[in-house]
Amino acid sequence: MTAKIIDGKRFAEDLRGRIADHVSRLKSEHGIIPGLAVVIVGEDPASQVYVSSKAKHTAAVGMNSFKHELPADTPEADLLALVHQLNADPTVHGILVQMPVPKHIDPNNVIEAIDPAKDVDCFTPANVGKVQIGLPGPVSCTPLGCLMLLRDELGSLEGKHAVIIGRSNLVGKPMMQLLLRDNCTVTVAHSRTKNLDEVVRQADIVVAAVGRPNMVKGDWIKPGATIIDVGINRMPAPEKGEGKTRLIGDVDFAAASEVAAAITPVPGGVGPMTIACLLANTITTASLMNGLTPPVDLTA
Ligand SMILES: Nc1nc(=O)c2c([nH]1)NC[C@@H]1CN(c3ccc(C(=O)N[C@@H](CCC(=O)O)C(=O)O)cc3)C=[N+]21
DSSP states (O other), X not given: OOOEEOOHHHHHHHXXXXXXXXXXXXXXXHOOXXXXXXXXXSOOHHXXXXXXXXXXXXXXXXXXXXXXXXXXXXXXXXXXXHHHHHHHOTTOOEEEEOSSOOTTSOHHHHHHHSOGXXXXXXXXXXXXXXXXXXXXXXXXXXXXXXXXXXXXXXXXXTTOXXXXXXXXXXXXXHXXXXXXXXXXXXXXXXXXXXXXXXXXXXXXXXXXXXXXXXXXXXXXXXXXXXXXXXXXXXXXXXXXXXXXXXXXXXXXXXXXXXXXXXXXXXXXSHHHHHHHHHHHHHHHHHHHHTTXXXXXXXXX
């Protein structure tokens, strides 16, 4: 079997189109222009690229984009002061502080400072709790993107056995909550799981989010499974030229494609969905802050 390639880039484009429609409706019917503030501390080149990409897509859907670039040696207190200022700013409906922050800053203090009403990453305890019990609010961007792709591919997820590899707060744990809400049977595997290959072989749905290039082998995949590869591993690619890199996923794509029914590529799979879902969450928070019901096609 040769797997269908799930085109996350294309899906994200369509999603951004729907988001742009919601933005223009918020403007024309309610006089609201959703605003997203992105804060970056330091000059990490990969982070710079992501932040620029976020700002570009934010503006392209008609939202206000606010970018704050702080030097790498910014004291934690100054970053927290900026977050508090953004919390108080009525034109800002979403706040994202790009992670990781420099080592002298405690990320937990930063997350705690963000008003949960504006927490478009869904990093605050209040919003993590809301996802768990199914209350409306922002949902972790990458898991939300994975869920949208899975629903589009499979329709109902009810009764499917989903194996998530990775238990991070960023992806594994919120993914577990969302798949449970869609009536999957969920197994969360991780670095200490015994016989990981045998566990993964049970899966109708595999979500790989470990950050280890090509870790999931082709013979771990049940024939006909659907594979979502969250891994974004930047590898040296000297064949492309001095100092060049390429991205590869956590799944051995070539081998898995021979067995699976459908698989996301890296790049062009989950990555673009993460940014589109960040914009979707900004619509959600802007709606909720104004007493409106968030659009169902942008939420979990
Ligand atoms: N507060 C916070 N929120 C985040 O959501 C957040 C963060 N910090 N820190 C860094 C990670 C990483 N991240 C990605 C988003 C898009 C792509 C993406 O679009 N990837 C493209 C490729 C891009 C390329 O070529 O480099 C793709 O997979 O096709 C990747 C990674 C969001 N993050």
